[in-house]
Amino acid sequence: MLIRDIMRSPAIAISAETTLQDAYRTMRERGIRHLPVVEGEKLVGVVTDRDLRLATSALVPSPFSPDSRVSAVMSSAPLTADASDPVEDAARTMRELKIGCLPVLDDGRLIGIVTGLDLLDALMRLTGVHKPSGRLEVRLPDHPGELARLTSFVSHRDLNIHSILTYPEGPDSVRTVLRIGSIETGLLAEDLRRAGFDVLWPPEKPCPR
Amino acid sequence: MPSVIYAPAYRRYSFGDEHPFSPVRTDMVLDLLGALGHRVDTVEPEPATREDLLDVHQNAYVCRVEKLSAGALVPDGQEYGLGTQDTPSFPGMDEAARWLVGGTLHGARLISEGRETRVLQLGGGLHHARRSVASGFCIYNDLAIAINFLTRNGLKVAYLDIDVHHCDGVQEILNEDPRVLTVSLHESGKYLFPGTGEIRELGAGAGRGLKLNLPLEPFTEGASYLEVLEQVIPAALRHFRPDVLVVQAGADAHFDDPLSDLMLTTRDYEAIFRRILAWADDFTASRVLFTLGGGYSFRAAPRVWAILYLVLHDLHVARDLPESWRSKWSHTSENELPQTFHDPNPSHADIPNRYEIAHRNRQVAERLLDLARQYWFQK
Ligand SMILES: [Zn+2]
Numbered sequence: 001m002l003i004r005d006i007m008r009s010p011a012i013a014i015s016a017e018t019t020l021q022d023a024y025r026t027m028r029e030r031g032i033r034h035l036p037v038v039e040g041e042k043l044v045g046v047v048t049d050r051d052l053r054l055a056t057s058a059l060v061p062s063p064f065s066p067d068s069r070v071s072a073v074m075s076s077a078p079l080t081a082d083a084s085d086p087v088e089d090a091a092r093t094m095r096e097l098k099i100g101c102l103p104v105l106d107d108g109r110l111i112g113i114v115t116g117l118d119l120l121d122a123l124m125r126l127t128g129v130h131k132p133s134g135r136l137e138v139r140l141p142d143h144p145g146e147l148a149r150l151t152s153f154v155s156h157r158d159l160n161i162h163s164i165l166t167y168p169e170g171p172d173s174v175r176t177v178l179r180i181g182s183i184e185t186g187l188l189a190e191d192l193r194r195a196g197f198d199v200l201w202p203p204e205k206p207c208p209r
Numbered sequence: 210m211p212s213v214i215y216a217p218a219y220r221r222y223s224f225g226d227e228h229p230f231s232p233v234r235t236d237m238v239l240d241l242l243g244a245l246g247h248r249v250d251t252v253e254p255e256p257a258t259r260e261d262l263l264d265v266h267q268n269a270y271v272c273r274v275e276k277l278s279a280g281a282l283v284p285d286g287q288e289y290g291l292g293t294q295d296t297p298s299f300p301g302m303d304e305a306a307r308w309l310v311g312g313t314l315h316g317a318r319l320i321s322e323g324r325e326t327r328v329l330q331l332g333g334g335l336h337h338a339r340r341s342v343a344s345g346f347c348i349y350n351d352l353a354i355a356i357n358f359l360t361r362n363g364l365k366v367a368y369l370d371i372d373v374h375h376c377d378g379v380q381e382i383l384n385e386d387p388r389v390l391t392v393s394l395h396e397s398g399k400y401l402f403p404g405t406g407e408i409r410e411l412g413a414g415a416g417r418g419l420k421l422n423l424p425l426e427p428f429t430e431g432a433s434y435l436e437v438l439e440q441v442i443p444a445a446l447r448h449f450r451p452d453v454l455v456v457q458a459g460a461d462a463h464f465d466d467p468l469s470d471l472m473l474t475t476r477d478y479e480a481i482f483r484r485i486l487a488w489a490d491d492f493t494a495s496r497v498l499f500t501l502g503g504g505y506s507f508r509a510a511p512r513v514w515a516i517l518y519l520v521l522h523d524l525h526v527a528r529d530l531p532e533s534w535r536s537k538w539s540h541t542s543e544n545e546l547p548q549t550f551h552d553p554n555p556s557h558a559d560i561p562n563r564y565e566i567a568h569r570n571r572q573v574a575e576r577l578l579d580l581a582r583q584y585w586f587q588k
Contacts (some may be wrong), residue, residue, distance in 0.1 A: 132337065132344045132377055132403030158294045160287075182295050183337075183345040183374065183402040184229070186468055202400045203427065205470060 003090055004083035006122045007104050009112035013038045014070060016045070021066035024052050034101040034115055037074050041109045045074035048100060080105045081114060087122050090114055127179060128163030134185025136178045137201035138192065139169065150176060153192065159184075175200070211327035211521045212319055214312045215239070215251040219332040221305035224297050229468065229505040230346040235331055237511035237538050242518060244531040249518070251331070254315035256307040257354065261314060265353045265382050270341035271303075274348060278303035290343035306348040309333045313351035314358055316498045320453055321362040326495040327486075327521055331514075334457040334502030336376035337403060345374065345402060352500065353382040356455055360388040367451035367493070368392070369442065371481060372459025372502040373469040375406030375422065379457075385414035390421070390449040392442060394434070396462075396469050397424035408577040411584070418584025421445060423577055426566045427470035431477030433567035434462070437574040438484065444578060446492045448585050454489050458482075459502025460513035464557050466506045472560065474552040478513045482520040507541035512550060526550055 013036040014023055023035060027049050037045040047070045055064040055073040064073060081090050081102040090102055094116065104112040124130060140146040147166065154161055160181040169175045180188060189199050220232040242249050262271050273283045277291055277298035286292040299305075313333040319325040335347035356366045356379075368383075370376040370393040383389045391412075398404040412420030423437055460478070462471040473481075489497035499517060504510030512530075519526050527550050535546045547553075560566065 129404060132339075132342075132405075134402040135399070135404065160293065179404070181293065184295065184468060185402055186470070202470070205428070 001087045001122060001126065002083065003081050003085045003087060003102075003104055003114055004112075006087055006118045007083065007112035007114045008118065009104070011036055011103065011110055011113035013110055014047075015039065016069060016071040016074075018070050019067050020052055020056060020064060020070060020073065023047055023070050024049070024066075027052075034113065035070075036078075036103045036110055036113060037070055038110055043078070043080065043103055043105060043108075043110050045071065045076040046078040046101065046103060047074040051075070078103060082106075083111065087119065091119050094119070126163060127165060127177070129179065131162045131179070131181060133162050133179040133181050134183070134188075135201060136180055136185060136189060136192075136199065138176045138178070139173050139198040139200055140166075140176055142168065142172055142174050146174075147176065150192075150197065153195065153197075154178070154180065154188065157188065157191075159188065211329060212316070212325045213249060213251045213329045213331060213518070214254055214316050215331040216253045216308055216312065218256070218305070218308045219312070221301055222309055222332070223305070224299060224346070228297070228346075230503075233541060234504060234507065234510050234514075235501070237507065237541070238331065238514045238518070240537065241511055241515045241530070241534050244534040245515075245527055247519075247524065252315070252319075254308075254312040256304060257310035257314055257349070257351075258307075261310060261354055262307070262349055264357050265340060265350055266338075267341040274306070274343075275303045289341060290339075293343075295345055296343040296348065302348060306335075309335065310349050310351040310354055313355040313498070313500055316500075317355040317358045317455075320496050320498055321359055321364060326497070327489075328498045329518060329521055330498065330500045332501055334372065334459060334500035336370060336372060336379045336457055336502065337374070338378045339381055344378065346503075347378060350378050350382060352376075352379050352455065352457060355498070356383060356389055359453055359455070360386065364452040365450065366390070366453055366455055367446055367449055368455045368457070369485065370394070370457040370459070370502075371462065372457050373462040373466065373471050374401060374459070374503060375403055375424075376457065377403045377405045380405075380410070380412075380420050380422075383416065384412050384420060385416040387415040387419065389416070390419045390445060390451060392421045392423070392445055394423045394425060394438065396427055396429070396471050399424070400427050401469055408573060408580060411580060418581050418587075419449065421577060421581055423574060425471065425573070426569050428472055428560045428563075429566055429570055430472045430560060430563060431474055431480070433563075433570045434471070434473060434477060435480055435484070436567070437570050438481065440571070440574040441578060442484075442488060445581070446488060451493055453493050453496040453498065454485065456485055456497060456499045457502045458499050458514070458517055460504030460506075460510040461502070463504070463506060463509040463513060464552075465509040466504065468503070468505050472557060474554075474556045475509070475512050475516060476551050476554075479516050479520060479526065479551075482517050486520065507538070508544065508546055511538075512547070516550070
């Protein structure tokens with residue numbers, strides 16, 4: 001999954017000459033919190049609703065007036081993303097630097113924007129939670145062939161895997177989270193346990209039938 | 210006398226002998242009632258028309274069901290949830306599914322025309338079917354079609370879903386409808402298919418605050434179930450003031466059900482059915498339409514639905530199951546069929562953390578009501 005698959009495009013942008021008041025109105029009307037600031041086609045900054053509220057707050061020693069230009073309060077030279085970046089790279093950048101959005105550039109031209117919410121949407125798509133499904137979590141030994149053993153077990157039952165995520169857990173094991181497109185996920189979990197898989201989810205019944 | 214709707218053609222809604230959604234379960238109900246000496250008079254409906262389906266389903270979807278039904282190949286069937294492991298295609302599936310829709314629709318018609326108050330449709334309850342996706346054994350959404358029929362005829366509908374799975378299809382179709390209250394009690398989507406039915410869903414647009422979801426902890430027992438039911442349903446009905454109840458009476462919250470993890474007993478079901486009938490008396494001038502639904506234990510589901518029939522007809526639930534019935538259907542289950550109508554007491558091993566489970570369910574019900582009331586008392 002790449003940035004181009006999740007970005008909002010075209011991005012709503014404003015010019016550096018826009019007043020704080022107008023920028024705030026744009027955010028309110030569009031229901032957004034981040035605005036790229038452009039001069040012509042060139043990206044020159046990003047302004048957030050937090051920037052605006054801080055700049056005009058009565059709590060700061062010399063607040064800006066609503067007529068000031070956004071260029072005075074924006075972050076200049078913002079970090080950007082490329083449409084062909086993997087989403088996880090954007091997530092890492094945003095998390096490490098604690099920023100809420102990345103404008104997406106193509107040849108220096110603003111073509112879109114990715115925010116924290118878009119990354120949450122991406123997470124939902126990656127986990128397959130949009131489709132009617134049951135969730136399965138399995139701990140696998142961290143060596144070759146284990147994941148294949150699990151997925152072939154599922155495919156032998158002709159069940160469709162909507163999503164599969166695997167992440168390292170300890171030195172010797174990985175955890176695999178699957179969403180199975182079947183109402184019979186519970187039976188599958190029982191069968192997997194019987195076949196020796198370490199199924200962590202759904203939890204085992206406390207009393208046998 | 211309540212009306213019971215059934216047609217032998219319902220039996221054609223069958224995905225094969227190994228599939229859990231088996232018409233044998235209804236055969237067992239009818240046979241059990243007969244063996245107990247009850248004469249079950251059934252009303253035979255007409256199958257629903259194509260037009261009836263198009264009220265909630267998209268034409269492209271219905272076309273694909275029809276093609277598969279006629280034995281044609283549909284290369285993109287999987288995209289519509291058709292021909293999957295859960296919902297395999299079979300010859301005649303379109304007509305078979307239309308029979309079930311027709312039955313539920315007929316029940317709605319009897320009630321809206323004032324010819325009947327209590328109706329039991331011995332089939333249907335296909336609450337997972339989406340506008341254009343088959344899912345979880347469900348092809349056409351008989352419930353949404355019947356509910357729309359009722360609202361078009363000026364009735365406000367309260368839909369109550371006690372199937373162990375969330376009614377994602379019904380909710381999707383009626384999500385913005387202000388004339389329909391839906392309440393679903395189900396095992397939490399964290400643990401069980403289809404994964405939805407969180408308390409925050411609540412509906413959209415004009416329907417906001419009217420789609421209530423009560424996700425329950427795995428291994429929830431009857432006492433806790435009845436407690437949260439009592440917490441939520443009367444409050445919701447008092448607010449909404451429906452004209453009719455539509456109840457999807459799935460039997461898969463029974464502890465013996467192979468597909469899920471709630472722990473209801475037949476006695477709990479009897480208590481639930483009695484409460485629902487009392488609410489119908491209090492809130493909807495006794496107008497209530499029951500359908501069947503999920504319920505995959507041959508040892509449990511037939512008894513649950515026979516109890517529904519008996520309670521609906523103010524008949525006594527016998528102590529023992531007839532020996533003739535037990536031997537006739539013994540092949541349906543690996544374990545012996547029970548000897549008594551009701552589950553023994555205690556019916557299953559102790560649930561170690563039952564108080565914690567009950568506590569969490571209570572809190573979820575409170576949070577649900579808090580969230581919903583924000584919308585109820587907005588205007
Ligand atoms: Zn169910």
